[in-house]
Amino acid sequence: MTRDVPSSAWTSLGDYLRETQLLGSIQSTLYWDQNTRMPSGGAAWRGEQLALLARQLHARQSCERYAALIGEARQAWQASSEQTSEAERLAQARNLDLLEQELHRQQALDPDLVSAIAVAKSEGYECWQQAKAASAFDQFAPSLKRMVALRQEQARQLAEPRSCWETLAQPFEPDLTLARLQELFAPLRQRLPELLGQLQGGPRPTALSWDLEAATQQDLCDQLLKCWGRDESITCVAASPHPFSITLGPRDFRITTRVVAGQPLSCFLATAHEWGHSLYEQGLPPSSHQWFAWPLGQATSMAVHESQSLFWENRVARSQPFAEHWWPRFAAAGAPIANAIDLWRAMNPMAPGCNRVEADELSYGLHILIRTDLELALLEQGLEVEALPSEWNRRYGELLGVTPADDAEGCLQDVHWSEGLFGYFPSYLLGHLISAQISEAMETAIGAPEEHVRRDDLQPVLSWLREAVHPIGRALNAEQLVASVTGRPLSSEPFLRYLESKIERLLALS
């Protein structure tokens, strides 16, 4: 940061951003509590609290004073050309570009809409929980319909040169276009069903017929995080209906998991997954770093976030060498696991089901393609909300060969749409692509992740990620980050290569 006179503009803007981040983290704390502790009766008031904070945040991020602070910082930047290095000037410019973009978006939105969306998110979440418990989509449909309308209105007010869905996807995948997404997904649309057919031709592993006590699962999760170096003084683990990771402060990282009856590995793999998210957040610029409260201190996209969670879940916890180290612990916990192959096979059922979160790496992509197509249809192609359950079930039958027993197992399974998070699901699949492509780069740099797992020393893996990926923040967008780390544009090939190799090895077991 420059220390001459214009730098006071940078300091003022930085202080302002820090206070915005404080407010945002208060909002996150309310969200955390809502999902982990709050009694259901608290929902309406929590909705009012969140709406109040949303109004405050929107006001802070769209007001004249903030615009002036950014303007003054831009002027300071233009005046500081001789005092700062080129790299620093570029970083400053990137920060300003991102702040200006976000400011324009906030200014484009009617405060009443912002408030209405905050209330609808909170009420929608509560409504979804009840509708899911009752497996009654009808109960949820009015909420969802209202949320679709509010988000469509949001896209209209933003008036970007993008389609409605593209506009809504920007917060999750900055700069992503629908055309680029379809280009990346096209090989998957073709190849994933083929691979599924290949598996279904051969002998198929059956679903697990055993289970573990909740406390036993929790103990295995505790062991996992201990092995992976969890620092209890800055992390916290709780239970919630839907696992998530959230950061409440520069030294306050939280994850949640859940125990699913009949799915003894679900909690364990969810823990690995959410911990991967948390590691990315823990590796972002710390509060002592100059860009901590600036865009460059933030996660660059949900797909990159997901690539980090998927890395720890799939490349580490579902790997064969991991099973070699861990099968004795599962056996000791009472699981009918007699050797590494038993555990590896259990970790990789490669059997399509109705549930996205419990899905294996192969069928996962199909869950996402269905959601992507359906939210595009809801937002841009006039699909009626009422038709969602039947459209959902039809696609599951066609692509995965399964039929949800009810709406709870079908189109009510995910929380996202209840909070109006349209444009979010594709990030999960993009995360698979990015994780695979980054893993290939890691292999070139320090050896394959599986080899580090085999040596039971993940420190080099984490160190490499902490250098190559985590601290970049929003200095690069997702595709730029991938190109920078791997030397190639993002593509679906590394993911398909990885999948094919794994399926081949799994089939060879039989």
Place this chain on the structure above:
Amino acid sequence: MTRDVPSSAWTSLGDYLRETQLLGSIQSTLYWDQNTRMPSGGAAWRGEQLALLARQLHARQSCERYAALIGEARQAWQASSEQTSEAERLAQARNLDLLEQELHRQQALDPDLVSAIAVAKSEGYECWQQAKAASAFDQFAPSLKRMVALRQEQARQLAEPRSCWETLAQPFEPDLTLARLQELFAPLRQRLPELLGQLQGGPRPTALSWDLEAATQQDLCDQLLKCWGRDESITCVAASPHPFSITLGPRDFRITTRVVAGQPLSCFLATAHEWGHSLYEQGLPPSSHQWFAWPLGQATSMAVHESQSLFWENRVARSQPFAEHWWPRFAAAGAPIANAIDLWRAMNPMAPGCNRVEADELSYGLHILIRTDLELALLEQGLEVEALPSEWNRRYGELLGVTPADDAEGCLQDVHWSEGLFGYFPSYLLGHLISAQISEAMETAIGAPEEHVRRDDLQPVLSWLREAVHPIGRALNAEQLVASVTGRPLSSEPFLRYLESKIERLLALS
């Protein structure tokens, strides 16, 4: 509320108060999380979050706009004499009086001081936790010294015609004077040590030599709350280092407990206690009531609050008929309890110890007298913070005949001073007095609480409290409430009568 033109001033003020309450409840949610979930590393950022909210709240409660809203409401009140009933006018006037009093207090405080106190509370709490864990008062002394100085400065800025301690006690006990407090405490200063001596002359019950698993204690607590009609959709129970009750929304009531090794009844009695607090909050005017966000919708004093928690802990859970119903449950849980007398005796050890929260009803008052004298000495009589441990231990030796093993068991045992809550402790003992006096009034009205416990039907007890005590809010201050409910001024006699009778019955067992 009047519906004519001036009533818009009432509506505007009510809306404003509601938003203030939203912000306050957000602050409470952060406090709840800090005590039940937050990793220790989150403390500094949480302190900044709380300081930000404290600044916002202080600004809202001291700004010109708020003063104008109150002024307009006062004018509307003066103009509305013909449209409203006398009772309603009196309630409106009481609301305005209390709002004006609080406004003047807020306006008297420097915003920097408000912010500094918020930071010092958060840091002090964290520091106290660590110092207590290490039993090292030296680690905590600088925080405490700073907090004493900040609170003395607060009293100076408030500049009320009251002493420093009296000024700081006002938020907990509105209208209480030190002279009145000493008048109420004088009979206790004389009589409690005499009663203790009487007990020590006779055969003494020894401390419990058994314990129960944490999960078993939790199960008994769950049974208790179920018996007492807990509605899980509006209540939540968690663990924290120090038990407390807090309200996060009109339908979101939380309590915490803790398991203390070697004290198998501690968690159970703390649950009863905190539930009593929560019942009072649950009985305050609901969000549909016109006074919900107004002073008349709030708890009137900490002593009244404490009277409600002590009622359920002491008059119900520690009563002999309660032991008659509950001893089989404790026996089934593995406690060495063979009959009602065993449980009743275990619930009422009447053996002085070092710990306030675990104290019996007799020695509890002595714990409070010591704290009251010490905080008066710290704030008004120049006692050095460094001398606190030795002064503490000396008084415990003199009054209770016990010596804390270390500072953790001594002057570090309570959280209050770490957060600068001076003037709070006396409310606990006043709560005993109020509970006893209200219990006598209850006996006259519907029969003694113990008789309802014997019939295993507490509904009449709760209904009576919900009519006579809970909904009054701040319409009456603590002493007015007692006088109104019992027909007599508050006195220590009912409490001493109750204690003497109980001790006599306990001694008769031997």
